[in-house]
Every structure is written in C-alpha cells, then in structure tokens.
Amino acid sequence: xxxxxxxxxxxxxxxxxxxxxxxxxxxxxxxxxxxxxxxxxxxxxxxxxxxxxxxxxxxxxxxxxxxxxxxxxxxxxxxxxxxxxxxxxxxxxxxxxxxxxxxxxxxxxxxxxxxxxxxxxxxxxxxxxxxxxxxxxxxxxxxxxxxxxxxxxxxxxxxxxxxxxxxxxxxxxxxxxxxxxxxxxxxxxxxxxxxxxxxxxxxxxxxxxxxxxxxxxxxxxxxxxxxxxxxxxxxxxxxxxxxxxxxxxxxxxxxxxxxxxxxxxxxxxxxxxxxxxxxxxxxxxxxxxxxxxxxxxxxxxxxxxxxxxxxxxxxxxxxxxxxxxxxxxxxxxxx
Numbered sequence: 412x413x414x415x416x417x418x419x420x421x422x423x424x425x426x427x428x429x430x431x432x433x434x435x436x437x438x439x440x441x442x443x444x445x446x447x448x449x450x451x452x453x454x455x456x457x458x459x460x461x462x463x464x465x466x467x468x469x470x471x472x473x474x475x476x477x478x479x480x481x482x483x484x485x486x487x488x489x490x491x492x493x494x495x496x497x498x499x500x501x502x503x504x505x506x507x508x509x510x511x512x513x514x515x516x517x518x519x520x521x522x523x524x525x526x527x528x529x530x531x532x533x534x535x536x537x538x539x540x541x542x543x544x545x546x547x548x549x550x551x552x553x554x555x556x557x558x559x560x561x562x563x564x565x566x567x568x569x570x571x572x573x574x575x576x577x578x579x580x581x582x583x584x585x586x587x588x589x590x591x592x593x594x595x596x597x598x599x600x601x602x603x604x605x606x607x608x609x610x611x612x613x614x615x616x617x618x619x620x621x622x623x624x625x626x627x628x629x630x631x632x633x634x635x636x637x638x639x640x641x642x643x644x645x646x647x648x649x650x651x652x653x654x655x656x657x658x659x660x661x662x663x664x665x666x667x668x669x670x671x672x673x674x675x676x677x678x679x680x681x682x683x684x685x686x687x688x689x690x691x692x693x694x695x696x697x698x699x700x701x702x703x704x705x706x707x708x709x710x711x712x713x714x715x716x717x718x719x720x721x722x723x724x725x726x727x728x729x730x731x732x733x734x735x736x737x738x739x740x741x742x743x744x745x746x
Contacts, residue, residue, distance in 0.1 A: 419734045426738040427730065431588040433711065433741065434718030436579055438591075438610045441699060441706050443575040446691035450564025450571070453687030455639065457552040458679055461672050465549050465650060468669055469542045476538035541653065548646050555642040562637040563630055564684050570629040578621050584613070588730060591718055597730035602720055607700050611692035619685050626681050634677050643676045714741040 422430070564571070584590065590609040593601030606612070614622075627634075634640055651671045699706045703719035706712075713723075717737060720727050728737070 419736050421731075422733040422735055422738045426735070427733050428586075428588060430714055430718055430733065430738065430741050431591050432584060434715050435584055435587040435591055435610060436582075437708050437711075437715050438696065438699060438706070438719070439579045439614055440576060441708065442611060442692040442695040443579065443614060443688070444572055445695040446688035447564070447568055447571050447575060449691055450568065450684065450688065451561045452691065453560035453564045453684050455556045455559040455680060455683040455687060457549075457556045457639075458643075458674055458676075461647075461674055462549055462552065464669060464672060465545060465646075468650075468654065469546045469549075472538050472542040472545075476535040476542065480532060480535040545650065545653075548650075552639075552642060552646065556639040559637055559639045559680055559684065560687070562639075563633050563680065564687070566633050567630050571626060574622060574625040574629060578618050578625060579614070582618060592720075592730050599720075599727065599729055602730075607697040608693040609696075611689055611696050614692065615686065615689040619682070622685050623678060623681050626685070627678065630681060631677065634680050637680065639680060640676055643674075647672050647674070647676075711741060 588597050589595075589605075590613060591602075591605070592598075593603075593605030595601070654668055654671065700719060703716040703721040704712075706715060706719075708715045714737070717723050717728055717733075
C-alpha cells in the first residue's frame with residue numbers, strides 16, 4: 412500500500428487542455444507583442460486589385476492613342492500642337508500627386524474634348540497625356556504605402572498591443588493541444604511535425620476580422636493622416652473624376668471608361684498591417700518553439716515551457732505523461 416500511495420495520478424484530459432490553452436494564449440501574446448513592437452518594419456503594398464484596374468486604364472488609353480494616330484489627322488496642325496503642349500505640361504508638372512491627377516481631370520475636361528471627333532496626332536497627344544499622368548501617379552503610390560509601418564504601426568504600439576491582448580484573452584481555442592503539440596495523440600512525433608507557425612496562422616486567420624474592427628478606432632486619426640491614405644484618396648478621387656469625364660467624350664471615351672474604384676482605404680491599411688504582423692510573428696514563434704525557455708512569459712513560466720516541450724529535469728514531457736502534480740504546479744501563481 413505504501414508504494415501505491417506514492418504514485419502520482421495522470422492529469423485528466425480537461426486539465427491537460429486547460430494547461431495547453433494557457434500555453435497557447437501566452438505564445439500568442441508573446442509573438443503578437445513582438446510583432447507590434449517591431450511594427451515599423453511592416454510593409455503595406457498599395458491595393459493590387461485597384462492599382463491593376465488603373466494600370467489597365469493606362470494600357471487601354473495608350474492603345475486608343477495608337478489607334479487614333481493610325482486613323483490620320485483631321486483636327487489640324489494647330490490642335491495637334493496645342494494638345495502636344497498639354498501633354499508636355501502633364502508629363503512634368505509638380506505639386507504632388509493631387510495636382511498631377513487634377514491635371515488628368517482637366518485634360519479630360521478640356522484638351523480631351525476634341526477626342527470624340529478628332530483623330531491623328533492631336534488625339535494621340537491628348538490620350539497619351541492622360542496615360543502618362545495616371546501612370547506617374549500610381550508609380551508614386553508604392554513609396555507612399557511603404558511609410559505606413561512607421562506612420563501607423565510604429566505610432567500606436569501600446570494601443571495596438573492592448574487590442575491584441577483583449578482579443579487573444581477573449582478567444583477560446585478548440586483543441587489547443589493540436590496547435591501546441593500537433594495532431595492526436597500529440598506525442599513527440601506529432602509535436603515535431605506540428606507547423607512552426609500554427610499559432611501565428613491562427614491569429615491571422617481566425618481573429619483578423621476582430622483585430623481590424625478593434626484596431627480601427629484606436630488608429631483612425633493616424634491612419635487618416637498617413638501619407639498612404641492621403642495619397643490614395645487624391646489619386647482615386649481624381650482618377651474617378653477623369654474616368655467619368657472620359658466616358659462622356661464620344662466613342663473613344665466610352666471605350667476607355669471603367670467602373671469607378673471604391674475602396675475603404677482605412678480598413679485596407681489596418682488589415683494589411685495585421686497581415687504584416689503575421690510575418691514577424693512567424694519568425695518569433697519558430698524561435699520560441701525551438702527554445703521555449705526564452706519566452707518572456709509574465710507568469711507560470713514553468714508550465715509554459717513544459718507545454719511547449721522544453722526539457723523538464725532533462726526530460727521532455729510527452730502529452731500523455733502530464734500528471735496531476737504538473738496541473739497543481741500550473742494552478743499555483745507564478746509557477
């Protein structure tokens with residue numbers, strides 16, 4: 412009876428899941444905090460789908476210019492020279508993207524007014540002027556969006572960390588052991604095969620919508636004042652205006668007109684920052700999985716390390732070998 416009394420009973424399934432839930436959340440908090448702290452390194456791309464539509468507009472405009480020239484000139488040398496001058500002005504204007512795109516709308520409103528009835532060099536000059544200005548504007552967008560990491564993610568670190576903590580702490584992950592120790596039966600074989608970005612992917616895939624919803628209010632002002640947001644709105648407002656004018660200018664304009672571009676740019680920027688955090692989290696998660704003892708866990712560091720597979724007295728505890736004592740240690744504060 413003396414020997415039997417010294418045997419430590421295994422942890423129940425519920426107890427093991429509770430420990431794994433804790434360990435997973437702490438991992439998410441650790442890698443999320445790391446990513447947000449380094450948010451200035453996040454690279455947000457200009458909206459690819461929308462920029463693609465604008466590039467398609469440029470290509471079709473240039474094609475129309477080529478076609479117009481092939482038809483021969485009916486507008487006369489004076490009109491051709493006038494529109495060529497307009498084209499040169501558009502190609503070298505200053506004053507930033509808003510001024511440039513404003514010129515596009517102006518070209519559509521004035522110089523392009525002859526395109527519906529003109530052909531030859533006059534129409535070619537006017538169409539290429541519009542294409543040149545739009546192309547120059549969208550080439551500048553990449554530079555504007557490259558600054559978002561510093562302007563937004565780097566400016567609201569504490570507020571964004573608070574959002575991440577609230578979302579992660581609210582989440583109850585079903586079967587957290589699969590993200591920590593791999594597929595059932597969660598032995599060392601499955602743990603070794605578990606994707607090293609499982610926690611990072613969960614945050615990005617399952618919680619992105621919640622994160623964006625909560626981040627928008629705390630980042631709204633800085634997002635709206637960012638170079639990317641301002642530049643995008645200038646480009647799109649002017650592009651849509653020019654596009655609408657082109658559509659009313661005869662047969663050529665009708666062929667060039669596209670659907671207006673509509674995008675919630677503030678939400679897009681925040682979504683892309685969350686996606687950008689994912690890459691930073693993946694790197695940190697792989698590092699912590701390789702050496703769980705290095706994680707900055709505020710409490711229950713021993714349990715965290717055990718769950719993620721750090722050697723405990725020289726031995727890695729497999730999932731099925733967690734005991735009631737391990738659970739008792741977990742329930743003690745700062746253990």
